[in-house]
Amino acid sequence: xxxxxxxxxxxxxxxxxxxxxxxxxxxxxxxxxxxxxxxxxxxxxxxxxxxxxxxxxxxxxxxxxxxxxxxxxxxxxxxxxxxxxxxxxxxxxxxxxxxxxxxxxxxxxxxx
Amino acid sequence: xxxxxxxxxxxxxxxxxxxxxxxxxxxxxxxxxxxxxxxxxxxxxxxxxxxxxxxxxxxxxxxxxxxxxxxxxxxxxxxxxxxxxxxxxxxxxxxxxxxxxxxxxxxxxx
Numbered sequence: 001x002x003x004x005x006x007x008x009x010x011x012x013x014x015x016x017x018x019x020x021x022x023x024x025x026x027x028x029x030x031x032x033x034x035x036x037x038x039x040x041x042x043x044x045x046x047x048x049x050x051x052x053x054x055x056x057x058x059x060x061x062x063x064x065x066x067x068x069x070x071x072x073x074x075x076x077x078x079x080x081x082x083x084x085x086x087x088x089x090x091x092x093x094x095x096x097x098x099x100x101x102x103x104x105x106x107x108x109x110x111x112x
Numbered sequence: 113x114x115x116x117x118x119x120x121x122x123x124x125x126x127x128x129x130x131x132x133x134x135x136x137x138x139x140x141x142x143x144x145x146x147x148x149x150x151x152x153x154x155x156x157x158x159x160x161x162x163x164x165x166x167x168x169x170x171x172x173x174x175x176x177x178x179x180x181x182x183x184x185x186x187x188x189x190x191x192x193x194x195x196x197x198x199x200x201x202x203x204x205x206x207x208x209x210x211x212x213x214x215x216x217x218x219x220x221x222x
Contacts, residue, residue, distance in 0.1 A: 059209065
């Protein structure tokens, strides 16, 4: 069974630019999550989709972040416009039941 | 106070040693707990779920004490391949969002 995949693995952009991250969950997993780890801090929850619906977006830092999951398959996370403090590693995870979550390799975002 | 607190380590232990990690959590409504393992610059990988009755998977034993809001992980007969950061993770009440500790770094030395 293929794991969670994320694209790109690395992204370097300038402040003010837009970046879109993509996540493909494990096939058959209705639950999809986004998390972020900024330097020196713990991994923090951003949001949770069940199929195409946002179940919980309480962790989204502000309205510069937009997540979508059209069709209930892959998801995108867009940051527009990017700020320096958005730098970090963005992880996607998926789960069949909700409890045991399997993580993708992450996208390392650097905003300069 | 952090929701999930761990000793960051590092724990440097010889091969074959037994090592224990502890973790405390502040949200008494947290329902489920897990230990994840994270290798350098890699994603967190689920190691095991943690139950009040305690659970064992090979050389790994996890325990949850709800009264003390404390979780433990015991690794017996440490291998070089056990070197990693171990993340203590809980969930909220009625929520699937995971709350991570900052992790405890383990180095197993030959």
